[in-house]
Amino acid sequence: MVMSVKTTQPVRVGFYDIERTIGKGNFAVVKLARHRITKTEVAIKIIDKMSLTPDNLKKVYREVEIMKRLSHPNIIRLYQVMETQSMLYIVSEYASQGDIFEYISHNGRLRESEAQRKFFQIASAVDYCHRHGIVHRDLKVENLLIDGCGQIKIADWGFSTFFQPDGALTTWCGSPPYAAPEVFEGKVYTGPEIDIWSLGVVLYVLVCGALPFEGSSVQVLRDRVLAGRFRIPFFMSTGK
Structure with missing residues (x-):
């Protein structure tokens, strides 16, 4: 008598075997x-x-459309999109070393030379987006991934949108500690200036290992951002 042994088959989506939740x-x-x-x-x-x-479904389709248009070494690459009546599967590049937030949490702030290299990659990718009429609107260290070669990959395009140089956007989105003053004030904005402010916050986090603007509430945070109140740690170089 031959006994049959049941084996657990991996869950599959298209040509992909699912391994774990990340x-x-x-x-x-x-x-x-x-x-x-x-x-x-x-x-x-x-x-x-x-x-x-x-x-919200419209925003998801916009995210997919934007990812289709992006091709830059420091932006997460879209491989494939699969769709059924009830589900949507977005297949993209995997960055195996986690995000910058996790990296700093485990290793502390970056050396200024390393921060310079990482920030150059981030700024290059953001400049590429702006030149193609796309604004990210949620730049933060949690959305900056690191691939197996240590290269930065910008991810999470859920708040991204298209912009026109003479147009105006009004949507509040993103993370408050990275939000620009005009967002807190409810002003209209073109788009790129929001990302540029967030880039400044990101650079501060890379070099200092902490946020420049924090508060016990959104109101306190807003007041500090609008006043431009932040400290410059003693260990930062003078640039000389």
Whole structure:
């Protein structure tokens, strides 16, 4: 008598075997997966369309459209999009070394020379986006990933949008500690200036290992941002 042994088959999405969860959101989960043939590791963002409002679903499709247009060595690459009546699967490049926030949490602030190299990559990618009429609007260290070669990859384009040089945007979005003064004041903005302010906050975090603007409430944070109150640590170089 030959006994049959049941083996657990991996969950598959298209040509990808799902391995584990690497991120969760309100309406989506991100899974690490591996291509069945090439064995390439990828990140698959799985979105339940039925749980989204029409407006939020429209934003998801805009995110996909923007990712399709982006091709830069320091931006997470979109590989494939699969869709059913109820689900959306966004397959993208996997950055195996986590994000800058995790890196600083474990290793402390970056040396200024290292921060300079990392920031150059970030600024190069953001400049590329702006030259192509795209603004990210949620730049923060949690959205700056590190690949297996130590290169920066900008991720999470959920708040990104298209802009016109003579146009005006009004949406409040992103993380308050990285928000520009005009956002706190409810003013209209073109787009790039919001990213540029956030870049300044990111650079401060890279060099100092802490946020320049913090507060016990959004109101306190707003007051400090509008007043431009932040400290310059003793260990920062003078630039001479």
